[in-house]
Amino acid sequence: xxxxxxxxxxxxxxxxxxxxxxxxxxxxxxxxxxxxxxxxxxxxxxxxxxxxxxxxxxxxxxxxxxxxxxxxxxxxxxxxxxxxxxxxxxxxxxxxxxxxxxxxxxxxxxxxxxxxxxxxxxxxxxxxxxxxxxxxxxxxxxxxxxxxxxxxxxxxxxxxxxxxxxxxxxxxxxxxxxxxxxxxxxxxxxxxxxxxxxxxxxxxxxxxxxxxxxxxxxxxxxxxxxxxxxxxxxxxxxxxxxxxxxxxxxxxx
Amino acid sequence: xxxxxxxxxxxxxxxxxxxxxxxxxxxxxxxxxxxxxxxxxxxxxxxxxxxxxxxxxxxxxxxxxxxxxxxxxxxxxxxxxxxxxxxxxxxxxxxxxxxxxxxxxxxxxxxxxxxxxxxxxxxxxxxxxxxxxxxxxxxxxxxxxxxxxxxxxxxxxxxxxxxxxxxxxxxxxxxxxxxxxxxxxxxxxxxxxxxxxxxxxxxxxxxxxxxxxxxxxxxxxxxxxxxxxxxxxxxxxxxxxxxxxxxxxxxxx
Numbered sequence: 102x103x104x105x106x107x108x109x110x111x112x113x114x115x116x117x118x119x120x121x122x123x124x125x126x127x128x129x130x131x132x133x134x135x136x137x138x139x140x141x142x143x144x145x146x147x148x149x150x151x152x153x154x155x156x157x158x159x160x161x162x163x164x165x166x167x168x169x170x171x172x173x174x175x176x177x178x179x180x181x182x183x184x185x186x187x188x189x190x191x192x193x194x195x196x197x198x199x200x201x202x203x204x205x206x207x208x209x210x211x212x213x214x215x216x217x218x219x220x221x222x223x224x225x226x227x228x229x230x231x232x233x234x235x236x237x238x239x240x241x242x243x244x245x246x247x248x249x250x251x252x253x254x255x256x257x258x259x260x261x262x263x264x265x266x267x268x269x270x271x272x273x274x275x276x277x278x279x280x281x282x283x284x285x286x287x288x289x290x291x292x293x294x295x296x297x298x299x300x301x302x303x304x305x306x307x308x309x310x311x312x313x314x315x316x317x318x319x320x321x322x323x324x325x326x327x328x329x330x331x332x333x334x335x336x337x338x339x340x341x342x343x344x345x346x347x348x349x350x351x352x353x354x
Numbered sequence: 355x356x357x358x359x360x361x362x363x364x365x366x367x368x369x370x371x372x373x374x375x376x377x378x379x380x381x382x383x384x385x386x387x388x389x390x391x392x393x394x395x396x397x398x399x400x401x402x403x404x405x406x407x408x409x410x411x412x413x414x415x416x417x418x419x420x421x422x423x424x425x426x427x428x429x430x431x432x433x434x435x436x437x438x439x440x441x442x443x444x445x446x447x448x449x450x451x452x453x454x455x456x457x458x459x460x461x462x463x464x465x466x467x468x469x470x471x472x473x474x475x476x477x478x479x480x481x482x483x484x485x486x487x488x489x490x491x492x493x494x495x496x497x498x499x500x501x502x503x504x505x506x507x508x509x510x511x512x513x514x515x516x517x518x519x520x521x522x523x524x525x526x527x528x529x530x531x532x533x534x535x536x537x538x539x540x541x542x543x544x545x546x547x548x549x550x551x552x553x554x555x556x557x558x559x560x561x562x563x564x565x566x567x568x569x570x571x572x573x574x575x576x577x578x579x580x581x582x583x584x585x586x587x588x589x590x591x592x593x594x595x596x597x598x599x600x601x602x603x604x605x606x607x
Contacts, residue, residue, distance in 0.1 A: 118560055121397045122531060123387030124575065125562070127380070130402065134376030144374045146409065149383065149400035152560075156399065179541035180561040181548035220544030239565075255563070278375060288432035291473030295434035307371055307405075308433040309378070310508070312492075322377065 106326075109272045110145040111137055112164035116175040116185050117254055118151045128256040129174040136263045141272030141326075142170060152176060157188035165192075165249055170270065175254030177241065179220045185251060186244070190228035193246065200227045203242055210240035237261035274326040281335055282354030283347055286310070287319040293341055294321065301334040303327060311354075320353040359579075362525045363398040364390050365417035369428040369438050370507055371404045381509040382427040389516045394525030394579075395423060405429060410441035418445075418502055423523065428507030430494065432473045438504060439497070443481035446499065453480045456495055463493035490514035527579040534588055535607030536600055539563070540572040546594055547574065554587040556580060564607075573606040 113133055119125040127149070134144040145168055150156035157176075165171040176185030190197045203225035204217075211217045224241035227233075234243030234250065238261035244251040250266070252259045287294075287308045298306040307322040321338060323331045339349045366386055372378040380402070387397040398421055403409040410426075418424040429438030443450045456478035457470075464470045477494035480486075487496030487503065491514035497504040503519070505512045540547075540563045551559040560575040574591060576584045592602045 115400075118558065118577070119562060119575070120383065121387055121400065122529070122577065123384045123389075123391065123397070124531070124560075126384045130373065131376045131379045134374055136376075138376065144376070145404070147368075147374065147400075147402035149402075151398070152558075178561070178563065180544045181551060182558070182560055214539070215542065218541060221541040223544070224541075276375070278377070286467070288471060288474040288477075289468065291433045291471075291476070298434060305371065305405075305435070307377075307435055308431070309372060310431065322372070324371070324375065 107273050109142045109170075110168045111142050111170035111172060112145055112168040113147045114157065114160045114164065114171065114173045115147065115149040116152065116157060116173055117149075118182070120149050120175075121151050129252075129254070129259055132256060132260060133172055133174070133252075133263065136267075138276055138278075140267070140270055141275045142270065143276065152182050152184055154184060154188040154191060157185065158192040161189055161192040161249065165247070168248075170248050170250065172250045172252060174252045174259055177224065177244070177251060177253060179223045179241075183223070186226050186228065189246070189249060189251060193228055193249075195229045195246075197226050198229045199225045200231065200233060200244075203227065203233055206233075206236075206242055207240055234262050235265040237265060276324050276326055277328040277331050278322055278324045279331050279335055280320050280322045280353030281339055281342075282318060282320045282350040282352070283342055284316055284318045284354070285342070285347055286317045290319075290342070293338070297334060297338045297341070300337070301330055304330050304334045306334070306338075313354075318354055322353075360526050362395045362423075363421045364395050364423040364425060365398055365421040366400045367410065367413045367417065367424065367426045368400065368402040369405065369410060369426055370402075371435070373402050373428075374404050382505075382507070382512055385509060385513060386425055386427070386505075386516065389520075391529055391531070393520070393523055394528045395523065396529065405435050405437055407437060407441040407444060410438065411445040414442055414445040414502065418500070421501075423501050423503065425503045425505060427505045427512055430477065430497070430504060430506060432476045432494075436476070439479050439481065442499070442502060442504060446481055446502075448482040448499075450479050451482045452478045453484065453486060453497075456480065456486055459486075459489075459495055460493055487515050488518040490518060529577050529579055530581040530584050531575055531577045532584050532588055533573050533575045533606035534592055534595075535571060535573045535603040535605070536595055537569055537571040537607070538595070538600055539570045543572075543595070546591070550587060550591045550594070553590070554583055557583055557587045559587070559591075566607075571607055575606075 231246035243262040304325045484499035496515040563572045
């Protein structure tokens, strides 16, 4: 296996009662997944846990051990329900300290916004030994300790933190993902999909049915780090569908 | 503890490479969470796993053991990447069989849609001993075995299956959740939130900041199975904010 062929994985722990109560629609799973793909890192698993230390500790310790990277979102604000930093420090068995650079960032940010109160200074608390992730959107920075990346819960703030990390994490070849679409019930082409996937080792074909404009269709997505193999697989699938009298839309419907 | 006071919990396993790749935005977490609240059941944890049997088995076996109910979404269609039924049968240590009633449902559904092919009959496969969950939207039914509920991945099909289950699952008192909104930075009221929560045992206050129209605001959500306690908590919080010269919007902003 060459260096390129090693698969790098990440896990994500989404922290927040508001996700588990249905109050808030999560956007970070899809956002972080797409960003990781570009870094050549595969999102292998996600957990959503509530604002409870035991749940956060269990998820963080299980997932950081078996993935190259672990990301968390949520629970790093100034209020009593923001317990992510304390929980991750507990998971790692380290103390919580005020990070001097984070204090300086927050002092500058709040200088014109009413000053750095004790509640706001909570956002400078990090597990001992941690570094910071630049927040290009608002005040409080993200936190990195070992292979754990502690990000904001608000999606556009997380987006800014991801932007700051872009290109800095070792990864493999990005997964190439291409689609074709067809107005066909997936059940009519199930055998074709199975045999085409088997004929192209290393490619995974996903089948995603939909119902639109009163008609049944499906998109077929081929994924592999090897673009040539993806292209060959979709070319064969397209040819078979066309030979069967069906119209195929490159890129998906 | 009276029967009403027992807390009933559920877990959810979202199954699908398309969620982990970022291709598809999950909608089932929020939908199932909201539906469970009405049933008096709390969504305690969620995992998202790929189309891999080992990952599904691990998640299902960990979560069904420690929750009253376990739901899964995704992976029950007719194609090769639909492995949920096989994985859950493996998790439970039972065989996979064709369910006679599911075969009848599918035969009727496909009678005018090209007939029941072998691929389509895959959707009648269930872990041995399972019952069915009515699908009011399309053909293939959901599956119930023990405390495990196997649902569709397509959100509007899942919605129909949830509708069929409404009122059939034992639960506790639904959690009452009420909000107030205020144009304030949550960091300015962090102490007030903490002391108000402490003064009302059994209530959890969540603080959810936002940035709109160029201004900073936050919604504060109080949750408890006891509505009177939620009301008292929010009344006290509102009074304190108003005494501090702030306008409060009942129901949230």
